Amino acid sequence: MHLDIGNALAGIARPGVSRDSLDRLDDCVARAHERIERGVEEREFGYAALALPETTAAAEIERAVAPLADSEAVLTVGIGGSALGAATVSAALGRGDADAYVLDNVDPRRANELLAALPLSETAVHVVSRSGTTAETLANFLVVREAMADAGVDWTERTVVTTGEDGPLRALADEHGLPALDVPEGVPGRFSVLSSVGLVPAAIQGHDLDGLLAGGRAGMDALAPSLYECPAYGYGAACHALEVRGATTNVLMPYAERLEYFAEWFAQLWAESLGKDGLGQTPVRALGATDQHSQLQLYRAGRRDKHVTLVRPRERPERAIPETGIEGLSYLGGSDLGTLLDAEFEATEASLAAAGLPNVRIEIDALDAESLGRLLYDAEAACVLAGELMGVSTFTQPAVEWGKRAARGLLGGGDFEEAEAVAGKERLVIE
Missing domain, CATH: 3.40.50.10490 (Glucose-6-phosphate isomerase like protein; domain 1)
Structure with a gap:
């Protein structure tokens, strides 16, 4: 996985993180890495992942x-x-x-x-x-x-x-x-x-299951006690630093339709793991280039409580755009859909930076088994690192368990006091 956090630096973004702040945070990352490494070695709950x-x-x-x-x-x-x-x-x-x-x-x-x-x-x-x-x-x-x-x-x-x-x-x-x-x-x-x-x-x-796991092992091998040496930790640390400074929403925006479900998966990972003790970024799912036309206006000109994570593969299949004599469209002819999509990616990245909105670039080599395994592993490692820096219980989900007990009680699956909250709902009905 390749990470670029340049557009999240102070002077480019508001909120942004100064290089001095990252240097200080790197000491915390080193200590968190020691804890993560020990948890993985001892196969402790959660860290075993x-x-x-x-x-x-x-x-x-x-x-x-x-x-x-x-x-x-x-x-x-x-x-x-x-x-x-x-x-x-x-x-x-x-x-x-x-x-x-x-x-x-x-x-x-x-x-x-x-x-x-x-x-x-x-x-x-x-x-x-x-x-x-x-x-x-x-x-x-x-x-x-x-x-x-x-x-x-x-x-x-x-x-x-x-x-x-x-x-x-x-x-x-x-x-x-x-x-x-x-x-x-x-x-x-x-x-x-x-x-x-x-x-x-x-x-x-x-x-290719072996390829997926090989990608994960490459992520394991890349874990290091510095955010400057480990893309996964660099991403987790940047997200934590931005949240502390007010970017409480993390928009994940892949520029590959096959990664749309990755955004769904990431949303659960990030929300359920880090939404504790009044902390945690709210993950938002978007898809490039589609959501440039439906959400980018808000990101550039709305509340300054967001950062955007842009994700793309460096290699794409080819699909040529036919030549056309239509006035105003001839510049498209002879190009390629992948080239156009990459241009949309870079234009969105520049647009967000020009508006001072922090954004982060994640790239994988290709949309193949090994690169996907690495992306999934690094996202998990980033989440664990962010949880360590925040001081939350990353691997639990008490709010989810509360809802499960309430639903089971309503269905007659046992006597759960959480189900009683349903009957006590405050009502103000307008019909």
Whole structure:
């Protein structure tokens, strides 16, 4: 991963970070690195995620999905970190040998439409839940299983499970002899993309798991006790410094449509990990060049509470723009869509800098397995570093657990006091 934080420096941006401030912050980064390094070595909860490129066995995943190698489609049934990582990898690397879909919400219309469109007899289903009790995931799986049975499809021959050591989903896998992989120990879901949680669909699609993990290992090898020597730490430190100075919104704007899901994944990673104790940047998802026309006005001329992270691959496929004699458009002819997109990237970057809005450039070599693995790993390392600098509990999510208990109580899944808050809602109805 290649990082440029020049447009976040004081004198260019408002808010901005001076070089002297970065030098002082670098001492904090060195101490945080020691803590992270120790946590990774001892496989402590959360920190174990940064060891996944070494502990994930690609061959084990590929063996588990081998019976599903003939699939025309792969459907991930999960939610949050149990789905977004898989969707990100599949979207970034493309179709491969199968189309990829995600059922990560319990909207009945979406479920009905998706199941009606899927070739169920040729669809592989990957069900993901650490506890095996996640309400949304299990409800959707029951719906998918019924749809397969109604279509005359033996769901047990089309399903692979990733779950914890015990729980209802593990028991179901054991009962029916389903291929079952383990959710990695000590790894929160949003940090689990470089494990079976995120890689099973990619394996069914025939993507290069070894390349993804090699990219992650390159990120591991690049960790160093200085923000000036490590792109991941440089990004995490810059984001922290900008937040302290008032940039409480982080707009992630990839200039590659295949990275649109990466922005979704990043939003959960950043929000759920760092939104603690009244702190944390709000992640906003955008897509270049599309959102230059829908959001850039706000970023340049709105509240000064944002910084923009621009992401692009350095290599792109070619698609020539045909010559035209239309007045005012002839300059486009003979160029290339990728060249145009890169020009849009650089124009947006310059536009933000001219307006004094801090922005950061992240580039990867190409949109391939190894570069994607490095990008995912570095984003996670940046998040962990930012959490260390902020002093928050990066790997917990108490607010999310509160909502889960409330929903389960409302559905009759137990006696949870959080459900009582629903009945106490203040109302002011206007019809």
